[in-house]
Amino acid sequence: MKVFFLVLVATVYIASALPVEEQRQKHVYSRFIEIPDDEGNMHLVDLEAEPDMAAIEEHTRNPNNNVYLLYTRRNQIFSQTLVMNDENSIINSNFNPNDPTIVIVHGWISSRESEPNPTVRSAFLSTSEVNVISVEWRELAFSDYVTAVNGVPAVGRGIGQFLIFLNRVTGARFDQMHLVGFSLGAHVVGNAGRETGGRVARVTGLDPSGPLWNYNNERLNADDGVYVEAIHTDGGVLGIGLPIVQVDFFPNGGFYQPGCLVTTRCNHDRAWELFAVSVTHGHLFGRRCLTMLQVTTDLCTSDTLQLGNDNLRKTGSGMYRVNTGSRHPF
Template identity: 35%
Template sequence: MVSTVAVFLCAAFAVFSGAAAQTTYLPDSQNVYHLFTRQNPSVSQPMVLGFPTLIGSNFNPARRTVLIVHGWDSDAVSAFNTALVPAILSAADVNLIALDWSAGARTTDQNVLISHNVPLCANSAARFIVWLSQQTGATIDQYHIIGFEVGAHLSGIIGRYLDGQVPFITALAPTRHGFNSTNQFFPTDGGYTEAIHTDVYGSGVHEPVAMSDFYPNNGFFQPGCELVDWECSRDRAFLYFAESVASGGFTAARCEGDFDHDVILPINCDPEETLPMGGLTDKTGNFGFYSLPVNAQSPFSQG
């Protein structure tokens, strides 16, 4: 299924996102929202803000909606998308929308990306959610937003534009480059927020950013990745998440004390106080930071 998804998305990307090379990013017209459901698991129904005739016929307002958001210099055929689309649809009967914001994500100017394109995209995506809800009768409290790398922060900002009404937002390997306490993912961006940190020695945010923050292998370079290959460690965040959706596992131990990497070593974490990492079900009421061991190859969970 993954290869089929990738082939179709490549064609859709060429049709709908050909303006990505333009210097001006216009998210209302350039963002494309690819709808996948169990009725169309490998061929998306592309949607664009303000065009009701393009609303996917398989969108069901009675179902939960999962919005996934790729990262920097990426597009609709990213490994993040092709890993999560089949995993989520195999686990749950949802409306799965893959946001293609490649027209804004592909800039090489990091200042433009972070100070201009990310907030523009988040504002537009929030308005898309409101518009789609108005058109279909869906409600914001049915949403789960999942973002990767720069898209992790973007997902939080979408939630912020929606006044924290999204019940569940997941940040996968949120990047630290250019983001700070004023423009990054916040714990209060959704009703419940969760982050998975896998590359804090590479490009990832070191500190907790969510209500529950998980640090596989203490957030350092991940087993099975070369020490200098931070991209491998970064990408493990969405691979772990996909596995958590498909088969569960990933039991993490809660760590004590004020945050410091010294306190998320296993000796400072309580194996009797645990929380599962990832998945599609929020864990409202839980707070803190957690550590867990992982395997070097799939299956990554140790239970």
């Protein structure tokens, strides 16, 4: 009787997971969807709108439309602005080419003050001597969503060119660079790593944006760095719900996060929250899954890999389910 009951429970559990699997596979968005900004305000988006090509072309011509803000342990509160092709801005700053360089990129309708910048920056600076560069691309990020999406490759290429400039001026090594991007910013850092020829040590995509990206060749991919990972927390809604890089982590199945009752923004934000605590605490581990159904049903039994962290020599491959709690530090 006990065995029958366990089989029945397992059958019901797997059956309940099938609609989630179907949602992952369909990757279909309505023409009009609502996407929240970093304060949770909803914006109606027409995914078939025409992008502002003039704004994109301006960013393509002038990579200095990106703003590069340096933070170190010597200036944790007030940033120093680094300017591409201005060697003095680098030489006269606190930038230390002997320390690892962390690049953080925000998402849509966000800026230098938006998450994940403050939290992830603080996490890295609290653990080691690093250069943290927050990239602000607000001119395109504050445009309509379709324009921002189409501008992502230009923004990313500009960042990649800046990193090449930084390497040339200071000798900062690509194998000491870690690029971290949230939502649209995840695809930005993918393009940045690609511009360097995939030479940067790590690229981390925090819940890479889903709308208009499922079949987009410019999205974050496995060749953008030596090691590329993604943390999926709102798959099929604001984020991509399927594996796209070398290592894909699916906290709690990758759709719904503990403690997030109704807002999809909560699920989306959980990616950078989990990554930040992985840098400071290092306690989150995923178990490798052979199929997406195993991810959804929490039936993964293979080896483990740490989610996130700040290890520049991290390696791995495959899909990993990570089970977490509902409150910090999860």
